[in-house]
Amino acid sequence: MSFLLGRLRFVQSGVLLAVVILFVIFTFWTVASAWQGRANSILDNFRTSDREITTEFFTNLEQLNAIPDLQPCSDEMLKMMRITEYSSKYWHEYAYVADGLLLCSTSLGVLDQPIAEPAADIINREFSFTRNAPVPLLDGSVTAMQMWKGHFRALLRPFINPTDTTSWLSFGTFSLAGGSVQHIYGDASFPPAIILVNEESSFQQVDNYSKLSQDELLIQWYEHGSWVVQLCIRQESCAVVSIDVLGFFAEETEISIAILVCFVALLLLSSVLTPLLYQRYFSLNRQLNRGLKRGRVICHYQPIIPISPIDPVGCEVLCRWLDESGNLIYPDQFIPEIERNGQSGLLTEVVFVTAIQELDDAEMLGRINFSINAFPEDIESGLLLRLIDQFLPGQYCNTLTIELTEKEINNMNLLRSGVQALRALGVKISIDDFGTGYSNLNHLKQLQVDSIKIDKSFIWGLGEGMVHAGLVQNIVYIGECLNLYCVAEGVETKAQLNMLRELDVQYIQGYYFSRPKPITGFVEYLSRDAECGNYKIKYITA
Numbered sequence: 281m282s283f284l285l286g287r288l289r290f291v292q293s294g295v296l297l298a299v300v301i302l303f304v305i306f307t308f309w310t311v312a313s314a315w316q317g318r319a320n321s322i323l324d325n326f327r328t329s330d331r332e333i334t335t336e337f338f339t340n341l342e343q344l345n346a347i348p349d350l351q352p353c354s355d356e357m358l359k360m361m362r363i364t365e366y367s368s369k370y371w372h373e374y375a376y377v378a379d380g381l382l383l384c385s386t387s388l389g390v391l392d393q394p395i396a397e398p399a400a401d402i403i404n405r406e407f408s409f410t411r412n413a414p415v416p417l418l419d420g421s422v423t424a425m426q427m428w429k430g431h432f433r434a435l436l437r438p439f440i441n442p443t444d445t446t447s448w449l450s451f452g453t454f455s456l457a458g459g460s461v462q463h464i465y466g467d468a469s470f471p472p473a474i475i476l477v478n479e480e481s482s483f484q485q486v487d488n489y490s491k492l493s494q495d496e497l498l499i500q501w502y503e504h505g506s507w508v509v510q511l512c513i514r515q516e517s518c519a520v521v522s523i524d525v526l527g528f529f530a531e532e533t534e535i536s537i538a539i540l541v542c543f544v545a546l547l548l549l550s551s552v553l554t555p556l557l558y559q560r561y562f563s564l565n566r567q568l569n570r571g572l573k574r575g576r577v578i579c580h581y582q583p584i585i586p587i588s589p590i591d592p593v594g595c596e597v598l599c600r601w602l603d604e605s606g607n608l609i610y611p612d613q614f615i616p617e618i619e620r621n622g623q624s625g626l627l628t629e630v631v632f633v634t635a636i637q638e639l640d641d642a643e644m645l646g647r648i649n650f651s652i653n654a655f656p657e658d659i660e661s662g663l664l665l666r667l668i669d670q671f672l673p674g675q676y677c678n679t680l681t682i683e684l685t686e687k688e689i690n691n692m693n694l695l696r697s698g699v700q701a702l703r704a705l706g707v708k709i710s711i712d713d714f715g716t717g718y719s720n721l722n723h724l725k726q727l728q729v730d731s732i733k734i735d736k737s738f739i740w741g742l743g744e745g746m747v748h749a750g751l752v753q754n755i756v757y758i759g760e761c762l763n764l765y766c767v768a769e770g771v772e773t774k775a776q777l778n779m780l781r782e783l784d785v786q787y788i789q790g791y792y793f794s795r796p797k798p799i800t801g802f803v804e805y806l807s808r809d810a811e812c813g814n815y816k817i818k819y820i821t822a
């Protein structure tokens with residue numbers, strides 16, 4: 281019972297643990313996909329706009345710079361600048377600049393008084409720009425990002441700023457200028473963008489990076505409670521999205537509550553499911569069912585030593601069950617369950633077939649006697665006859681003893697005729713645990729058996745006074761009268777052995793000689809000539 285309870289608790293905690301692990305994975309996945317989705321959309325926005333903005337800038341300004349033989353700020357040049365602005369999506373107010381002075385622009389035309397341009401705060405290899413500096417052309421009343429290339433300059437139109445996000449998510453872009461990282465827009469107080477030089481060798485120092493395309497790299501890392509995702513385009517600009525993990529849960533209360541509710545629901549569900557799962561997969565009943573089919577029932581062999589040196593040695597085959605955790609379970613613990621499940625025939629078959637196979641492999645079949653335990657219904661149903669016919673060569677039938685285990689007899693007539701059929705083959709029948717259970721004298725007379733096995737409780741009482749000695753003596757006497765031989769089981773001491781010899785018991789079985797052992801241990805024991813009692817092992821000779 282305690283074994284079962286322990287098992288139940290083990291299974292329950294196992295299932296609970298599995299449920300919790302699944303839930304944690306589910307939570308992580310839900311949360312991660314929620315914030316990853318948000319970060320991705322921002323990065324996508326950045327990716328698209330950055331690509332389009334820079335492509336448009338370079339295309340347009342390169343075209344303007346490449347116009348040959350045009351007078352600066354001539355009507356022809358202004359026309360070209362206005363056509364360019366008309367087809368621009370991101371850039372406007374194209375202007376012509378010479379020696380730091382702005383001479384004309386698309387909206388104002390040729391200026392009466394040239395205006396000094398602000399100094400670019402970022403100077404790159406091919407271009408220069410200011411970040412949101414006041415625009416002198418418009419009296420400094422507006423700020424805009426201004427970018428120069430060659431003789432031309434353009435202003436970036438205001439567009440939707442992706443920093444418009446939640447409190448747990450911040451965004452910023454950075455650019456590489458003059459060999460250093462410059463903040464362009466968004467949150468400047470970020471964990472610094474890792475490396476803006478978009479060279480694979482430098483990114484390879486970062487664990488989690490992936491190359492999205494020839495000129496795009498994505499890097500992700502965890503830092504100070506934030507998950508940071510950085511996307512770099514070409515060699516100059518990177519967008520960084522930072523997700524504050526705890527902030528997410530604090531802000532997104534609906535998601536947090538939903539997760540909490542799911543967790544509680546899962547806990548409740550698991551407390552309902554666990555017993556059902558246990559019943560379905562882990563009950564002793566189920567395990568036995570699987571075990572019987574999957575060779576988890578194994579055989580141990582315990583010697584039965586004859587008192588007379590002329591009689592051959594024997595053994596009793598005793599089953600054990602190797603449960604799914606690798607523990608050896610003894611028959612008293614699982615046979616009652618097997619009987620309740622109506623699987624006793626299956627157990628007998630597994631033990632019978634395994635024992636014959638193992639004895640044969642160990643070259644013991646035919647050289648020693650062997651006893652197998654069986655239920656009365658195995659004889660009544662004809663199962664044992666079928667098994668013998670199928671698996672035991674006829675010449676070895678007289679080495680087999682069937683020990684009838686203590687159980688109610690269903691049909692005495694069937695049992696009697698089954699016993700007769702077995703005995704006709706040479707198989708011997710023994711009444712197990714004689715003196716207890718159903719093994720009464722009337723059954724002995726009706727069944728015509730070959731031997732009786734004196735129950736170990738009588739043997740253990742031998743040293744305790746005359747009563748048990750008298751009982752054993754009477755059992756031996758009954759055996760003599762009915763022409764049966766006696767086997768004493770449970771012999772543990774030399775004193776018990778000596779008393780049994782005096783009482784003329786013919787065979788001894790017990791820990792005094794050997795505990796039940798797997799076939800290899802049993803064969804090894806026999807090869808040492810039963811040193812425990814100085815018994816010379818005698819085998820059956822052909």
Ligand SMILES: Nc1nc2c(ncn2[C@@H]2O[C@H](COP(=O)(O)O[C@H]3[C@@H](O)[C@H](n4cnc5c(=O)[nH]c(N)nc54)O[C@@H]3COP(=O)(O)O)[C@@H](O)[C@H]2O)c(=O)[nH]1
Pocket residue numbers: 582596597598599600610611612615627628631653654655683685712713733736769770771772789790791792796
């Ligand atoms: N139908 C089947 N019944 C089986 C089968 N295998 C075993 N059994 C029956 O289960 C009962 C318990 O068996 P087990 O735990 O294997 O115990 C056996 C011996 O280990 C034990 N024994 C033997 N000598 C000693 C000893 O000196 N001291 C001590 N404390 N125990 C000892 O006795 C059991 C043998 O019993 P028996 O069969 O009555 O000879 C038991 O009733 C088995 O019959 C099976 O395959 N099928």
